[in-house]
Amino acid sequence: MEFPIIDVSKQSVSQFATECGKARAVRFVAWYRFVRPVLVLGTWVLAAVYIRWCLANASEEELSLDAFMPGIMGIGIVALSMVLWTFGRQMDATNTNRVRRMPEAGNTPQPAxxxxxxxxxxxxxxxxxxxxxxxxxxxxxxxxxxxxxx
Incomplete structure (x- = not known):
């Protein structure tokens, strides 16, 4: 498929049918509009039910802030590194004065x-x-x- 997934969910069966058969177009629309969103929503609901069950059955020691701090710190470090990486990539992409390393032609003749x-x-x-x-x-x-x- 040559189109981005975000745009795919907005396409109709007739738009898909221009690139593939009618049956395959119906499968694509069913997947992107119904099945995939239901799977994602179902995963989040199951995660919420599991977390609620874990919190309901946890002891006082397990619910203390000291028990959650290693996980919170780990999530914070990962989030911070992703934010810094994103800013670094954006600054690198906007830097037009950067010299990119390209192979030197030297004395070897270049083929057409x-x-x-x-x-x-x-x-x-x-x-x-x-x-x-x-x-x-x-x-x-x-x-x-x-x-x-x-």
């Missing part, structure tokens, strides 16, 4: 990149050449590699 990829699986088999730093210098298809080796 406007060649046609052969049909079938042969176009998916690639051979990568690396420079002294371990960076990929150029990539050729398997038929081109076999022609060069012969």
């Amino acid at each position: 990149t406007t060649h046609e990829i052969p049909e079938g699986d042969a176009g998916r088999c690639l051979v990568a050449y690396h420079d002294d730093d371990g960076m990929i210098s150029h990539v050729v298809t398997m038929p081109e590699f076999e022609r060069q080796a012969a």
Whole structure:
């Protein structure tokens, strides 16, 4: 499927039918609009019932703040690291002055990149050449590699 999942739930059977058959389109709509939301909601309800049962059957020691602190600290550390990671990624994405490391062309001639990829699986088999730093210098298809080796 080539469309994002968030947009999928808004599509009708006729929109799905343009990309696949009518029966498959009905299955997609049933999954994204009914079955998946019921599974998610059911999971949350079961979690809430389980937590309520655990709290109802817990002793006074288990309900103290000291018993919950390791879990609260762990959740807080994970949440903080996710927030910092998100801010760092956003700042990195907006930094247009950053120099990205690209392989140097050096003295090796670069192959033309406007060649046609052969049909079938042969176009998916690639051979990568690396420079002294371990960076990929150029990539050729398997038929081109076999022609060069012969």
